[in-house]
Amino acid sequence: MEIRTVGVVGAGQMGAGIAQVFAQAGYEVSLFDINAEQVQAALGKIEEGYERLVSKERLDPAEAKAAMARIKVAEVLTDMGPLDLIIEAATEDERIKNKIFAELRPHLGPQTILTTNTSSISITRLASATDRPERFMGFHFMNPVPVMQLVELIRGIATDEETFQLLKGVVEKIGKTAANAEDFPAFIVNRILLPMINEAIYTLYEGVGTVESIDTAMKLGTNHPMGPLELADFIGLDVCLAIMNVLHDGLADTKYRPCPLLVKYVEAGWLGRKTKRGFYDYR
Numbered sequence: 203m204e205i206r207t208v209g210v211v212g213a214g215q216m217g218a219g220i221a222q223v224f225a226q227a228g229y230e231v232s233l234f235d236i237n238a239e240q241v242q243a244a245l246g247k248i249e250e251g252y253e254r255l256v257s258k259e260r261l262d263p264a265e266a267k268a269a270m271a272r273i274k275v276a277e278v279l280t281d282m283g284p285l286d287l288i289i290e291a292a293t294e295d296e297r298i299k300n301k302i303f304a305e306l307r308p309h310l311g312p313q314t315i316l317t318t319n320t321s322s323i324s325i326t327r328l329a330s331a332t333d334r335p336e337r338f339m340g341f342h343f344m345n346p347v348p349v350m351q352l353v354e355l356i357r358g359i360a361t362d363e364e365t366f367q368l369l370k371g372v373v374e375k376i377g378k379t380a381a382n383a384e385d386f387p388a389f390i391v392n393r394i395l396l397p398m399i400n401e402a403i404y405t406l407y408e409g410v411g412t413v414e415s416i417d418t419a420m421k422l423g424t425n426h427p428m429g430p431l432e433l434a435d436f437i438g439l440d441v442c443l444a445i446m447n448v449l450h451d452g453l454a455d456t457k458y459r460p461c462p463l464l465v466k467y468v469e470a471g472w473l474g475r476k477t478k479r480g481f482y483d484y485r
């Protein structure tokens with residue numbers, strides 16, 4: 203089987219980046235979001251992304267145009283059923299993800315591979331609610347997708363070898379590098395990254411440093427491209443909290459307890475860059 207057509211469910215920062223990268227690599231992409239405005243905004247961002255590459259002479263203008271033309275908007279989710287590969291990149295909420303897979307179920311082609319860009323939820327559990335756990339995998343991209351080299355590949359307990367090999371090939375074709383992770387809460391990157399971010403928030407909460415001093419310390423002291431609080435705003439504080447909750451519940455260790463300040467910010471609707479307010483003010 204060869205993957206040619208790809209459906210991306212969810213047109214947020216991750217879905218838009220994924221669609222951009224796949225179309226550039228030659229795949230026919232369908233993009234769906236329950237919010238039509240979100241899809242239009244994603245198309246704008248993707249076009250800007252290609253323009254940026256063209257301006258740096260990393261992409262030929264004709265190729266950029268062809269890539270853009272390979273992205274179609276799916277009017278309804280079920281239109282994606284017959285595609286070769288579906289990448290779910292919707293909100294980090296298990297009920298929403300299950301609902302998407304359930305809605306797709308009667309429309310799926312027999313060969314369709316289902317994947318999820320979940321950053322922390324059990325692949326085995328999500329797979330078990332579908333009709334094809336053997337053709338289901340975790341396919342975890344990093345933000346910003348066009349820039350970050352890594353894709354985590356996570357097999358559920360039932361994922362078959364053919365599916366795994368096909369996705370490894372897809373990662374190569376889009377020019378990225380795969381790291382295989384076992385199906386444990388938050389896999390590799392977020393198992394390590396999120397406790398660091400949570401600890402930075404505790405450092406702020408306990409008054410050890412200010413937002414600026416914590417970020418400066420980590421940027422200049424450990425050569426991280428962004429400080430942990432700036433990175434938390436970039437990822438989204440709701441996403442950070444959701445991942446910490448998965449770690450805390452799944453590994454039952456108090457070291458993963460979400461910092462109360464993180465909880466409070468999320469309750470206030472201060473979710474970082476996307477709401478223009480988080481640890482920094484973007485207004």
Ligand code: CAA
Pocket residue numbers: 251254320321343344345346348349350391392395427428433437441
């Ligand atoms: N789309 C396309 N290209 C982009 C981009 C985007 N959204 N954002 C930045 N770039 C490109 C720029 O064009 C630039 O390219 P060149 O170097 O080739 O000119 C390059 O990336 C660097 O960008 P900038 O100079 O504008 O800014 P920067 O040097 O501050 O880098 C950054 C921005 C790449 C985001 C950098 O700050 C960084 O790497 N931050 C850390 C990101 C990170 O850790 N991501 C993982 C988050 S965890 C995750 O995603 C997992 C999860 O499940 C939560």
